[in-house]
Amino acid sequence: MYDVKPVDFILEKANQEQDISEAEGVTLLQQTNPDLITAIQETADHLRKKQVGDTVTYVINRNINFTNICEQHCSFCAFRRDAGETGAFWLNTDEILAKTKDAVAQGATEICMQGGLNPEAKLQGKSLNYYQQLVRTIKNQFPQLHLHAFSPQEIEFIAREDDISYEEVILTLQETGVGSMPGTAAEILDDSVRKIICPEKLNTATWLEIVGMAHRLGMNTTSTMLSGHIETPQQQIQHLGKLRSLQQQAIANNYPARISEFIILPFVGEEAPKPLRNRVGRDQPVLADTLLLTAVARIFLGNWIPNHQPSWVKLGLAGATEALNWGCNDIGGTLMEEHITTMAGAKGGTCMSVADLQNAIASIQRPYQQRNTLYQKISDHSSSQMKFPGVSVRLP
Numbered sequence: 001m002y003d004v005k006p007v008d009f010i011l012e013k014a015n016q017e018q019d020i021s022e023a024e025g026v027t028l029l030q031q032t033n034p035d036l037i038t039a040i041q042e043t044a045d046h047l048r049k050k051q052v053g054d055t056v057t058y059v060i061n062r063n064i065n066f067t068n069i070c071e072q073h074c075s076f077c078a079f080r081r082d083a084g085e086t087g088a089f090w091l092n093t094d095e096i097l098a099k100t101k102d103a104v105a106q107g108a109t110e111i112c113m114q115g116g117l118n119p120e121a122k123l124q125g126k127s128l129n130y131y132q133q134l135v136r137t138i139k140n141q142f143p144q145l146h147l148h149a150f151s152p153q154e155i156e157f158i159a160r161e162d163d164i165s166y167e168e169v170i171l172t173l174q175e176t177g178v179g180s181m182p183g184t185a186a187e188i189l190d191d192s193v194r195k196i197i198c199p200e201k202l203n204t205a206t207w208l209e210i211v212g213m214a215h216r217l218g219m220n221t222t223s224t225m226l227s228g229h230i231e232t233p234q235q236q237i238q239h240l241g242k243l244r245s246l247q248q249q250a251i252a253n254n255y256p257a258r259i260s261e262f263i264i265l266p267f268v269g270e271e272a273p274k275p276l277r278n279r280v281g282r283d284q285p286v287l288a289d290t291l292l293l294t295a296v297a298r299i300f301l302g303n304w305i306p307n308h309q310p311s312w313v314k315l316g317l318a319g320a321t322e323a324l325n326w327g328c329n330d331i332g333g334t335l336m337e338e339h340i341t342t343m344a345g346a347k348g349g350t351c352m353s354v355a356d357l358q359n360a361i362a363s364i365q366r367p368y369q370q371r372n373t374l375y376q377k378i379s380d381h382s383s384s385q386m387k388f389p390g391v392s393v394r395l396p
């Protein structure tokens with residue numbers, strides 16, 4: 001059972017940079033009084049300023065989804081197709097290289113690459129060989145690019161297909177040129193929720209095992225939450241609690257890598273399969289709910305995971321800009337193309353220019369700064385000096 005403490009007590013504790021408990025986090029998420037919600041927002045904004053400063057970062061990157069052919073059937077996914085189905089795609093080497101060349105011409109420092117779980121993706125009988133080939137396609141011609149690629153679900157898929165360990169998959173991909181792992185496929189880290197929204201996906205324990213292993217093996221990851229569907233406030237906070245523990249574990253064990261950022265991905269259901277869409281009862285995220293969760297995430301995680309990013313694809317650029325006042329310090333990437341959420345009916349668009357992102361940040365009188373994937377400063381495109389927390393997290 002949760003011990004309900006007054007909101008001002010909890011916010012005072014947070015202001016003193018103490019970690020709030022899961023019960024206290026739930027209390028914050030359950031507030032509906034506008035004055036108390038404002039107090040939560042102001043605390044999150046204050047902590048953001050204290051922990052990472054005023055500067056808002058962005059990354060010039062390109063998303064490449066190499067296939068949407070997928071063996072799974074997540075109930076929120078409008079992206080997946082069966083092989084041969086209308087709309088199914090599987091990019092070849094030339095197409096991937098053309099997209100990468102275009103990204104480099106636009107100043108990209110990162111390629112973010114994820115795809116469906118395509119059981120036919122095997123070279124010489126091994127899935128791992130296909131994934132290595134994808135990495136080499138990019139890294140052989142553009143060694144300077146950071147490859148942020150392959151979710152914990154893709155690691156689990158490769159290991160299962162090839163009957164090898166997660167460790168072998170991560171180490172091999174790292175040696176081939178993958179720089180970091182997207183912390184996607186987390187959805188909500190609660191198996192009772194996962195059974196409904198992504199029953200075939202890796203379970204909570206396996207997600208945590210793979211991400212923790214990545215940190216131990218020197219591969220940084222991001223972290224995410226798919227919010228605003230069937231999950232409860234308790235499940236949201238327990239999810240944040242698991243991410244906080246994962247980061248604490250990496251720090252306590254002095255692992256060479258960490259969680260670099262936290263991203264909330266609110267559910268977009270407009271084109272998603274009907275059963276979940278009907279159960280949730282709406283097609284687009286509720287901005288107010290996402291903003292409150294954004295603030296609580298800053299308060300709950302900020303001592304451990306300092307970088308927080310909203311999703312402009314899901315919230316629109318105006319919504320994402322507003323989230324910068326609720327605890328976020330990064331506006332994400334240019335992406336250049338986006339399919340997964342757009343196919344689900346998101347209205348935020350599929351690409352942003354650097355000027356779009358800079359103007360959005362400037363519109364709330366905050367300075368901006370280009371960063372790389374690991375939150376290191378890239379010297380041009382700066383409007384100020386900034387604190388750079390990167391992924392070296394302050395010890396308590």
Ligand code: SF4
Nearest residue numbers: 070072073074077080
């Ligand atoms: S979310 Fe990913 S794993 Fe699930 S069905 Fe869609 S593409 Fe496949």
